[in-house]
Amino acid sequence: RLGFEVLDSKTNFLFAAPPALSGREYYEQLKDRGVLVRYFGGSRLSPYVRITIGSDEEMDVFLEKTREILKEANP
Numbered sequence: 001r002l003g004f005e006v007l008d009s010k011t012n013f014l015f016a017a018p019p020a021l022s023g024r025e026y027y028e029q030l031k032d033r034g035v036l037v038r039y040f041g042g043s044r045l046s047p048y049v050r051i052t053i054g055s056d057e058e059m060d061v062f063l064e065k066t067r068e069i070l071k072e073a074n075p
Contacts, residue, residue: 002070007048015048020073023047033065
């Protein structure tokens with residue numbers, strides 16, 4: 001719903017590429033807001049971040065911060 005490209009996964013994590021930012025920019029903005037995901041720069045996965053599924057509360061914070069970032073990228 002937020003416009004991400006998400007690779008198929010059968011694990012507890014997703015690889016997702018944000019719609020309006022590079023993977024690195026998205027990773028850095030989440031990190032600045034206290035949300036950690038994994039970024040694999042310099043590889044074919046560089047457009048993506050790896051998002052590990054956590055608790056409901058952790059996912060709520062992740063989604064809130066993601067919406068903030070996307071709103072700033074697309075005012």
